[in-house]
Amino acid sequence: MARINFIFTIHFHQPTGQLEWINRRIFENSYKLLLDIMKSYADLKFTVHISGPLLLWLVDNYPEWINEMARLGDYGTIEFLAGSMGEAILPLLPSEDRYYQVREYLRFFEKIFGYKPKGLWLPERVWEPSLPEPLAKNGIEYVFIDDSTLYRAGQSSDNAYYAWITEEGGKIVKLFFIDTALRYILPWRTSEEVFNYMLSKGDEEGSRVIVWGSDAEKFGEWKDAEWARWWLNDFLSKIRSRRHEINMVHPLEYLREYGARGLMYLPTGSYDKMLEWSNGFFRNFLxxxxxxxxxxxxxxxxxxxxxxxxxxxxxxxxxxxxxxxxxxxxxxxxxxxxxxxxxxxxxxxxxxxxxxxxxxxxxxxxxxxxxxxxxxxxxxxxxxxxxxxxxxxxxxxxxxxxxxxxxxxxxxxxxxIQDTMTRYWEPYLEGVKFNPDWYRRVSLRIHLWAPDTSIWDWINNTPFKDQSDLALKRYNTSLTKDNELIMRALGGHYVYGIEPAKILAEKKIRILDEGLLTDYRIVNHGNRLVNTIIGLEYHVAPKIDRTGKGEPIGYEVKDGFHRSNEYWVGDYDKVVIKSSVYPDIILESKNTEQVWVAPLNSLARTDKGMQEIFQGIAIMFVKNVELKPREEFRSTVKYYVAP
Structure with missing residues (x-):
C-alpha cells in the first residue's frame, strides 16, 4: 500500500504599505477562519509562516490572534517558519543584508513567541546558490523552494519527494520542494482528487514527503469563506481517517525520522509562474x-x-x-x-x-x-x-x-512626489486599445507638439505628435558657482517633406528650500519658421491615505477642485495638487498660455482581473508659438511643496 508524508504549509503575508481596509478585510475573511480551523483540528500538524510586515501589523491590531496561534505552536499543532523581516527577495540584497533580514525576523519572532524557528519561508521562493551561507549563519536548518528549481537542475522528478542537503562555502541548509501540481489542485479540486494525487507520489516504504505551500488568502479571500470552511473541514476530517496512508508531519519531525537523501546543487529559480513573468530570472524585473x-x-x-x-x-x-x-x-x-x-x-x-x-x-x-x-x-x-x-x-x-x-x-x-509609473507593454494587453509610454513618466521633459495636438494625444501616446527629439535627448551639463544646474541639448524640429530645423533647449535649475525653479529657453537655430506647441511636462504622485479615512485626492485650478481622475484644459498657469494627508504640491509657470491636466492611469492585470490603476497627475504647461530663425521662447516653472 502506498503511503506518503504530507507537509501542509500556509503562508500569511501582506506587504509593507498595504491599505488598512484590505488588511482588515483579509483578516476577517481568511485569517480568522484559518485560526478556527487549526483549533478544530489541533490533533493534526500545520506549518505556518507569517511575514514580517504582516506580523508587525497583527501584533499592533490583533494581538489575541497572535496569542492563539502561539498557543497552537506550544501545543504542537503548528511548526512556525522564519522569514525575512521585510519579506524581501534575499538574492536582490547586498550579502550582509541577506543575513540581517533573517536575523531581524528571528529576533522579532523570539520576542513574541519565545523561541526561534529552524525553517524558513523563502519570499516568492526566489532561490540563488549563495543563500545557504546567510541562512545557516542564522541557525536555519531547512528552507522551502519550488520543484521547478529542482527540474531546472536536470534532476529526476522522484527527487522532489525527499529532503536534500545543499551548501555554499561549507554552510549547509536542507531543502524541501513544494509540489507545483499539488499547489494547483489544492484547494481547487475535491478532497479525493487531492488524495489520489498525493498517494500517486508515495511508496510502500513511506519515507517520501509531499509539500503543499501557498497563500493563506486562498482560503476565504480568493473564494468565499463559507466555501473555504466547507472544503477545509471535508479535507482535514478525511485526513484524520486516512493517517495510515497520508501522514501529516512537521518538517523538523520528518527530518528527524528520515533525514536528508544526499547532496544537491541547484541553479537560480522560483515557482513556475514567477519564472514566466521574470523571463526566467527575478532580477530581470530591475x-x-x-x-x-x-x-x-x-x-x-x-x-x-x-x-x-x-x-x-x-x-x-x-x-x-x-x-x-x-x-x-x-x-x-x-x-x-x-x-x-x-x-x-x-x-x-x-x-x-x-x-x-x-x-x-x-x-x-x-x-x-x-x-x-x-x-x-x-x-x-x-x-x-x-x-x-x-x-x-x-x-x-x-x-x-x-x-x-x-x-x-x-x-x-x-x-x-515624483514616484509616478510609466505604462509598459504587458503580454496580457494584446488586443487592448493601448499605446505604451515611449518615455519615462517623470518631470522637466520638453516637447514640441504638432499644432493640432490635444491633451488626449499626449496622455494616450498618439504616434508622431512630438515633432522633436528633445524629449529623449542627452543633455550636456554644467554647474555654476552658485550651484545652479544647467542642461543643454541641440535637437531638431521635424516635419515631413521640409528641411529639419535645429533647436537649442536649455534648462537652468535652481534648488529652493521647498522645491526647484526651472528656467527654460528654447531657441530656433534653423533656417525656417517653427510652428509648434511647446510643452513643459511634469508628473506628480500625490500622497495616498492608506487608512482610507481621508478625502479624495485631486487638484485645484482656476475653476476650483477636480478629482484626480478628471481632465482639465484651460488658460491658467498654476496647479495645486491636493491630498488630505499631505501639504499642497504646487506648480506655477510663467509665459505659457494653457495647462493640460490629466490622470496618469495604467492598465494592469490583478487577481481581481484587469484594473485601471491611478499612478499620478500629469501636467503639461503649453504655448502655441511661431519661432522665426534665431527667435527664442522662455518660460519658468516653479515646482514645490507648500511650507
Missing part, C-alpha cells in the same frame, strides 16, 4: 521596470548612509528592512509595482531611514547642500543628485534632462 530599478538603487544609496552613520538608531534599520519588501518591485498576476500605495510606502520607509542616518552623522552641519555626479542607477551614465536637509532632487541628463526623484524628508512628510 531591467524591465525603471521604477523597480530606481527603488532598488535607492536602497543601495540609503544603505551607504546607514553604514556611515555612527550609532544610528535601530529604528532606521527597521525602516530600511521593511522598505525591501518584495511586492512593489515586480509584476505578474501578483506583485505590486503598479500599485501606487505600495511604491509610496517603500520610498517613505527609505526616506525615514535616510533622514535618521543623516541626523546621526550631522550630514548637513558643514555643507547645507550636497551635490553628487554619479551613476545612481548603474546604467553607465551619471546622474546629478542634489541633497538638502529637507529635499532630494535627482536629475538624469541622458533621459531628456529630467527630474526622476523628488523626495521630501521632513519628519512625518516622507514622500517621493
Amino acid at each position: 531591467i524591465k521596470y525603471r521604477e523597480s530599478n530606481n527603488m532598488h538603487k535607492k536602497m543601495l544609496w540609503v544603505r551607504r548612509k546607514l553604514k556611515n552613520a555612527p550609532e544610528v538608531a535601530e529604528e532606521a534599520w527597521r525602516y530600511y528592512h521593511l522598505a525591501q519588501c518584495n511586492d512593489a518591485y515586480w509584476h505578474g498576476l501578483f506583485g505590486g509595482i503598479y500599485l501606487s500605495h505600495l511604491r509610496q510606502a517603500i520610498y517613505e520607509y527609505y526616506l525615514k531611514a535616510e533622514r535618521l542616518a543623516e541626523e546621526a552623522m550631522d550630514y548637513y552641519d558643514e555643507e547645507p547642500l550636497h551635490i553628487y555626479y554619479t551613476d545612481f542607477d548603474y546604467d553607465g551614465r551619471n546622474e546629478y543628485l542634489f541633497e538638502t536637509k529637507k529635499l532630494n532632487l535627482y536629475f538624469k541628463p541622458d533621459d531628456g534632462g529630467t527630474l526622476f526623484e523628488f523626495d521630501i524628508k521632513a519628519k512625518k512628510l516622507e514622500h517621493n
Whole structure:
C-alpha cells in the first residue's frame, strides 16, 4: 500500500504599505477562519509562516490572534517558519543584508513567541546558490523552494519527494520542494482528487514527503469563506481517517525520522509562474521596470548612509528592512509595482531611514547642500543628485534632462512626489486599445507638439505628435558657482517633406528650500519658421491615505477642485495638487498660455482581473508659438511643496 508524508504549509503575508481596509478585510475573511480551523483540528500538524510586515501589523491590531496561534505552536499543532523581516527577495540584497533580514525576523519572532524557528519561508521562493551561507549563519536548518528549481537542475522528478542537503562555502541548509501540481489542485479540486494525487507520489516504504505551500488568502479571500470552511473541514476530517496512508508531519519531525537523501546543487529559480513573468530570472524585473530599478538603487544609496552613520538608531534599520519588501518591485498576476500605495510606502520607509542616518552623522552641519555626479542607477551614465536637509532632487541628463526623484524628508512628510509609473507593454494587453509610454513618466521633459495636438494625444501616446527629439535627448551639463544646474541639448524640429530645423533647449535649475525653479529657453537655430506647441511636462504622485479615512485626492485650478481622475484644459498657469494627508504640491509657470491636466492611469492585470490603476497627475504647461530663425521662447516653472 502506498503511503506518503504530507507537509501542509500556509503562508500569511501582506506587504509593507498595504491599505488598512484590505488588511482588515483579509483578516476577517481568511485569517480568522484559518485560526478556527487549526483549533478544530489541533490533533493534526500545520506549518505556518507569517511575514514580517504582516506580523508587525497583527501584533499592533490583533494581538489575541497572535496569542492563539502561539498557543497552537506550544501545543504542537503548528511548526512556525522564519522569514525575512521585510519579506524581501534575499538574492536582490547586498550579502550582509541577506543575513540581517533573517536575523531581524528571528529576533522579532523570539520576542513574541519565545523561541526561534529552524525553517524558513523563502519570499516568492526566489532561490540563488549563495543563500545557504546567510541562512545557516542564522541557525536555519531547512528552507522551502519550488520543484521547478529542482527540474531546472536536470534532476529526476522522484527527487522532489525527499529532503536534500545543499551548501555554499561549507554552510549547509536542507531543502524541501513544494509540489507545483499539488499547489494547483489544492484547494481547487475535491478532497479525493487531492488524495489520489498525493498517494500517486508515495511508496510502500513511506519515507517520501509531499509539500503543499501557498497563500493563506486562498482560503476565504480568493473564494468565499463559507466555501473555504466547507472544503477545509471535508479535507482535514478525511485526513484524520486516512493517517495510515497520508501522514501529516512537521518538517523538523520528518527530518528527524528520515533525514536528508544526499547532496544537491541547484541553479537560480522560483515557482513556475514567477519564472514566466521574470523571463526566467527575478532580477530581470530591475531591467524591465525603471521604477523597480530606481527603488532598488535607492536602497543601495540609503544603505551607504546607514553604514556611515555612527550609532544610528535601530529604528532606521527597521525602516530600511521593511522598505525591501518584495511586492512593489515586480509584476505578474501578483506583485505590486503598479500599485501606487505600495511604491509610496517603500520610498517613505527609505526616506525615514535616510533622514535618521543623516541626523546621526550631522550630514548637513558643514555643507547645507550636497551635490553628487554619479551613476545612481548603474546604467553607465551619471546622474546629478542634489541633497538638502529637507529635499532630494535627482536629475538624469541622458533621459531628456529630467527630474526622476523628488523626495521630501521632513519628519512625518516622507514622500517621493515624483514616484509616478510609466505604462509598459504587458503580454496580457494584446488586443487592448493601448499605446505604451515611449518615455519615462517623470518631470522637466520638453516637447514640441504638432499644432493640432490635444491633451488626449499626449496622455494616450498618439504616434508622431512630438515633432522633436528633445524629449529623449542627452543633455550636456554644467554647474555654476552658485550651484545652479544647467542642461543643454541641440535637437531638431521635424516635419515631413521640409528641411529639419535645429533647436537649442536649455534648462537652468535652481534648488529652493521647498522645491526647484526651472528656467527654460528654447531657441530656433534653423533656417525656417517653427510652428509648434511647446510643452513643459511634469508628473506628480500625490500622497495616498492608506487608512482610507481621508478625502479624495485631486487638484485645484482656476475653476476650483477636480478629482484626480478628471481632465482639465484651460488658460491658467498654476496647479495645486491636493491630498488630505499631505501639504499642497504646487506648480506655477510663467509665459505659457494653457495647462493640460490629466490622470496618469495604467492598465494592469490583478487577481481581481484587469484594473485601471491611478499612478499620478500629469501636467503639461503649453504655448502655441511661431519661432522665426534665431527667435527664442522662455518660460519658468516653479515646482514645490507648500511650507
